[in-house]
Amino acid sequence: MAILDIEHVSKFFGGLAANSDVSFSMEQGMIMGLIGPNGAGKTTLFNCITGYYPPSKGEVTFKGTRLNGLQPDQVCRLGMVRTWQKVRPLAKLSVVDNVMVGALARTSSLRVARELAMEQLKVVRLDHKPDFLAGGLPIGERKKLEVARALATKPELLLLDEVMGGLNPAESEEIIQLILELKKRGLTQMVIEHDMKAIMRISDRIVVLNSGEKLAEGGPREIADNPDVIAAYLGERVE
Amino acid sequence: MLQIRKLNFAYGDLQVLWDVDLEVKQGEIVTVVGANGAGKSTILRNVSRLVRPTSGSITFEGTELSRVPSHKVVEMGIVQVPEARRIFPEMTVTENLRMGSFVKSTRKDRERNMERVFSLFPRLAERKGQLGGTMSGGEQQMLAIGRGLMGNPRVMLLDEPSLGLSPLLVRNIFEIIKEINRQGTTILLVEQNVFQSLRISHRAYVLETGRVVLSGPGAELLDNAHVKKAFLGI
Amino acid sequence: MDRRPLLSRAPRGFSVLGLVLFVAAIAALAAFPSFVKKPYVLHMGVVLFLAIIQGQAWNVIGGYAGQYSVGHAAFFGIGAYVTMMLLELNKTAPWVGIWAAIAAAVLLSLVIGSITFRLRGPYFVLASISVTEIIRLAALHFKDFTRGAEGFLVTEIPTLKIGATEIEFFTKRPFYFAALGLAVVTIIANWAVQHSKLGYYFQAIREDQDAAHSLGINPAFYKNVALAISAAFTAAAGGFYAMFVKFIDPNTVFGLDVSVQFVLICIIGGIGTILGPVIGAMVLVPLSEILRNPKGLVQLGIVSSDSGFVRFIEANLSNAHMLVYGILVVVVILFAPEGVLGVIRRLATRLRRRTPSRGRTEPAATA
Amino acid sequence: MKKMLAPALAALSLALPGAGHAQVKIGFINSITGPEAPIGENLTNGVDMAVEDLKKKGVNVQLIKQDDTGKPQVSMSAMEQLATGDEVAAVVGPYTSATANAVAKLANQYKVPQVVPAAAKEEITKQGYDFVFRLNAPAHQYAQSLIDAASELGKPKTIAFIYESTDFGTSVAAAGKDFAQKKGLKIVADEAYQKGAPDYRSTLTKIKAQSPDLVFMVSYVADAILLMRQSREVGLKPQAFLGGGAGFDTAQFESEKDISNLVFSVTQWTPESSPAAQEFADRYLKKYGKKPTYHAACAYASMTIVGEVAQQAGGDRKKIQEALKAGKWNGIMGSVDFRDYEGFTNQNELVMPVVQYQGGKSVTVFPKQLAKKKAVYPFPGWK
């Protein structure tokens, strides 16, 4: 059974369609890449899936539960969590406190939450700075912190929104390794990414969005050779 | 004409541009292509001095811009048509165009420039009294370019003019850019639409995560394998 | 970019030193009236404790949960009115009535929260102000119920009997101990909240509501919880104020200046910390008292009654002590937005940097 | 001959070393700043004059002034400080109803004799406080005098009330409504207004629509002027405008000839009442450059009495209280005698004269025995 089903999801803002009739589904344990040019509606789709916007049309089903109308916090408790394109650290809280906030979704004990948090920090290799203020971390570490915080909510599906954006190649590589490691642990992931090299490496399947619609879906190879995708990315070749 | 040397820029601790070198010569169309988030727009924002570079220099006809406040940059003839149009939504077409010639030295040419804009974009002439915010994306883009032309630009900075437009309109816009250049305005263009923009460019730069990785005549880059690789990861 | 301290100041469980200092301070304050008998001094003590309670109460919603309510007079006033009316109209002793006052304020907080929390930023501030204004105007107008502008005056507070001891609320002493007790309870409660899941959730909402939402936190619910906690302590402070000052009317307990005072105590001391409101109160209360009435210093024996200082203030500033408030606010916002506590911290950090042998080594900031 | 007792007591205290020229400390709480300050100033002047006059009589008063800014809670803390910190022998003040009432309770608790000079609220002397004395007439007197005067001058059938929603305003209006009903007048409007937003046009229009025979107003200075200005504007024309003291009984109101003309006001005191009063008024005018209001006179009289009594009692609070209760004085306020009657405790019974502004001058028109001129009634309409 698919862990996530997206059926005919549309989202309108005023008269503008940010997503129209997008459908795809994800299997347990896979990594789904979600790509598309600027303004293609990737982040809007994330918002529709995680409860920030109710979809105007269509359905999102997670582990058999219909998500439409559920709030982000309820979605999180069901086991789906997202990160943000523009990192959103809880700036005036320490690193470990940030992650504890996530862990507290699963426990009310601060002690348990701290242990859980430290574990996640170890996973993302930030366990050497638990007491630093999150707002003072360099961008690469803030991105990792965000992943750790999301992991602390013990998700079954992790949605990553441009975790590599703004990172240098070495940092990006670290994140790629992290994603692959999480996959090895059985975590299902959906990844929005602009770095094509990276997305091609990590994704099992890729969905391409263009001006709100699903343009293509398939394995990385398939996608790279798809002329529609090339046109969407490089512009129409005019002879 | 416009020269960028070793430009570095960071938003906070997020470094966006690394040692960017770029040059625009009189009469050229120069394009910067690159994926989302590569830092293309940031270059233009630095030139227009909406932001201050971390290091490096930007000179326009020999004048170092670091000592020029942003509103003076426009007076020097550097006019930017920003990404997402940024039309003044509560102003009419005419008012928007008038704002394009806010700089004192350009006000005397206002009538003539307006004629020129209306002849380039007859659609705008039909909608003089319409509020900017109520226009379609394509019309807004025309208005944004028209507004830029009102300022007698010597060099025009265009930020993703094709974004969100239908293929037909995209083609149209690029034709007009070419025409503007033919009429004597130097153009620095930032684009995601690689094929279209390279086709009309004299020269182009490829930007990857804040670094210039390739540069050369537009036509050459058009067939360069690296460009494809940079964009599609293949 | 701003240079934030790189190390967290987030609470780290029990600090033995902190606990010892806290207990010592309480003990000293409790013993204080045995040595100093002047009613004026005890009076100032009560005012100070009251300000601390107000600050701590506001801090829960404003400091931790980040919702800048400029309408706390609503809860303060409800606390004062319910306690007062129960005493005056129903002869209910204030230590009983205050629970009803707290309950009323919590109920009110749910109503106000459900209205105002739909709004963010400046709109929230405006909404919180107007809700309170509506209550003030209603209290003024419906005088059959509230006695309107006439207000209420305490006729008599009954004698409190605990075992064999009888406490009469006539002198300053019992008020001093009651205020101290209430302040201690408020501080402990605040500490407990901050060191619980609630505290983490409140701060998460303050730092980034959307991010918090994605981490399983229902912001609307937890903001309401924070407001309810805040309202409860605010109402207690209001009830206490009514009994201590012995007179209330709509303008003195529901006024906009009352709401602003709540915010000021925290802003000046430092927002979102236990110590902040304490410091804020310690700055504001003596300052406004000296400016309003420099004779107080004479009574304390600090200056003589005909000193130039006293004469200067009496001649120039006593009419306008709010002027100094204003200047203080402007200076704090412009130069020390983290409050007095923030300034102290910054100085301390700078001192620590100079002596790198002590404490942990500072990590270099990456560019 | 209780009066003999006081000097005897004073003589006793003289026996104490150094007590002969000891000052008596007297507290004075007043609205020195705040919205009521313009009236408060009259009280301050009156008290200052009293202290000077006392000095001439050999009574050395050390006056401790406290500003209550018109707020009860400030007033109370001022009282506490006077009672426990400065340890004054007695207190004069405060001015407004709300503050005086709040302080009264404390005065009784601390057993500090308090003389209220000019606050109208009934309850102040109705709570059985031994240590609280009031020189001026309470609220019901305001209403009674005015309505009595109007009933005598004409045949009014309806009355409208408009008053500020303060302690003073509601007290006087409440007493007025009570008394009006007793007199068989029909109350056609009862409008309380908020201070600070002085656009009363709508309210006055509404009242005008009821065409009341009498319009009874209770306000402090600024509102009194604006109320009359706007009454003129909307063309409100009853048989008489009745101003319930306070703002309607000030020099500032009097000087607004256009609108004050033919308005009735009730007052605690007029210079016309006795030669002593006239003499006081002249001295006051010379000293402060303006005419004294009843507030000044009440404050002067209160301070004079308290100063004398306190000196004689050697500053002993209990003795002062007893002497105030027992004594009887004659001065610019006429005869002063703090008595218990009709539920009042330590209340001076005072007949309030009614004045009418005629051509920018206030003249006493009621009661008959005090009247200096004939009242103009009914109101002939606006010019």
Add this chain to the structure above:
Amino acid sequence: MNVFLQSVISGILVGGVYALIGIGLTIIFGVMRVINFAHGDLLMLGMYATWLVFSRLGIDPFVSVAITGPLLFLWGAFLQKTLINRVLNALPQNQILLTIGLGLIMSNSIMLMFTSDYRILTTTYSSSSFSLGGISISEPLLVAFLITAVITAALYWFLLRTDTGQAIRATAQDRDAAQLMGINVQAMSVLAFGIGSALAGVAGALISPTYYIFPQVGSTFTLKAFVIVVLGGMGSVIGATLGGLIIGVTESLSAVYIASGLKELVVFVLFLGLLLFKPSGLLGKTRA
């Protein structure tokens, strides 16, 4: 019916001045996104300036508009340049507190200088009125209303027809884009705050003959100005004009048909309802 018409008319006349106050606040908000809690205090300064030149120099309040306006313009521009400018990018609550602080400083400095006494201006026409079909119209209010109308018209002309006026609007609509047009947005901010303050000051001068003057008079007007501006849509000049009139009439009608003591309460309830159900106001655009 007469009562109704009368209260509508006086509501409109008072509302005209309210509109002026609201327009000032909305311009400041539009250009700088700063909510000016000291707005009423600027008005108070205008009142005191009027009172001073009237009582010392005998200049008529309606004439003194020509003095108070420019004076308050300079003062507002100064405040913006030296203080407000520093918090343009700060948290909204810090901006609010800063302006609250400035308001306290202004009102209390005035109190220090002139005491807290209520002042009343008595002009020859203070209580003059004429009757129009049984409805009396206050002369000072009518003159104030007419001056307001002229100033508002002039302001519209300035904002719609001149380059500088358009530049102010452009800055309000899109600060970055305005900068790209060569508009000195810093200067526009100073100008906007100056104009906003001048309008508040002028409003103060205009109501001086019919109002009373005291140092704390501002806070009533600050709150009222917010209601007006939110009602009309934050940043909308036309909205503020409309909002002022609506609030004027609402107050006046609720004083008659509900209760004098409740007229402000009605306004606040209206305000709250609006915040909840149409926070963008009558003419404002919903911002994403």
